[in-house]
Amino acid sequence: MNGNRAVSDVIGFVIVFSLVAATVGIVSVTGIGILQDARDAEQVNNAERAFDVLADNMADIHQEGAPSRSTEIKLDSARLEVRAPVEINVTGVDPSGTNPNVSYSAVPIVYEGRGDTAIVYEAGAVFRDSPQGGIVSEKPPFRFADGEVIIPIIQTQQMGNATSVSGGTIRVRAEQAVREPLAEFVQREAAYDALIVNVTSPRYRLWKRYLEEDADATCTVTRPETVQCRIDDPKRLAVTRTLINFEFEI
Incomplete structure (x- = not known):
């Protein structure tokens, strides 16, 4: 027993x-x-906050005329890199048929960690991008109100040789190179029937959503990664461009 x-x-x-x-x-x-x-997830959230600061510092350059600004971004196991330039084209629909246009490229700054979410600074905007979709974390510095159309084109261009960096804390140093109004698109009384904005970017869907919501634009995807948006009957118009050189400092 x-x-x-x-x-x-x-x-x-x-x-x-x-x-x-x-x-x-x-x-x-x-x-x-x-x-x-x-x-x-917390690392991505911290990176998003750092990119908001980056956008504010870039705004000091293109809006306030600051000669330079530096932004520190903590990477840990993530990486910071540049990608192929995006393209922004603006065309005026002129009753005479001349239809002047300007086109500028901008190099995106991209943060990527372990997951599939990337934080991107692109032409003045900050995007939180992932294969499942994305959001506009910081809107581009455009203005659409009461018939007024203001489009500052932020043309970022990389200096130096470091195109991809990782680990530790990285400083993004940016400085103003050119800041100018575009004469054919600065009009107190707009002479164009419409303004057409084309954006070619991997984040074209986010640009499309933003321009449809904020500019009340009519947008279509015209070719892979390109969205074309028409803004009808602008009353006042100002399109400028600022060339900002930047580099990664380790």
């Missing part, structure tokens, strides 16, 4: 120990995954 009880105690102990070990193992595996996801 005592032998049966001893065997039962041993079996019970083994079963309880196995359950405890399995529970600890499951919690450890899933818990580590959850903690990793939370850490990655």
Whole structure:
């Protein structure tokens, strides 16, 4: 009898120990995954806040005329890099049929961490971009109100040789190179029937959403990664461009 009880105690102990070990193992595996996801999400949120500061510093240059600004971005295991330039084209629909246009490129600054979400500074805007979609975290410095159309084109251009950096804290140093109004698009009383804005960018869907909502523009996708938006009957018009050179300082 005592032998049966001893065997039962041993079996019970083994079963309880196995359950405890399995529970600890499951919690450890899933818990580590959850903690990793939370850490990655917080890093992206911190990067987004840093890019908002970057956009503010860039605005000091193109709006206030500051000669230069520097922005520190903590990377840890993430990386900061430049990508292929995006293109912004503005065309005036002139009743005479001349239809003047200007076209400028801008080099995006992209933050990428462990996940699939990227933070992008592009032509004055900040985007939080992912394969599942994205949002406009910081709107471009355009203005559409009461018939007034103001479009500052922020033409970022990279200096130096570092196109991709990672680890530690990186400084993005930017300086003004050119700041000018575009004469054919500065009109106290607009002479154009409409203004057409073309944006060629991997984030064309976010540009489309922004221009439809803020400019009440009619937008169509005309070719891969290009959105064309028509803004009808502008009353006052100002299109400027600012060339900003930037580099990564390690």
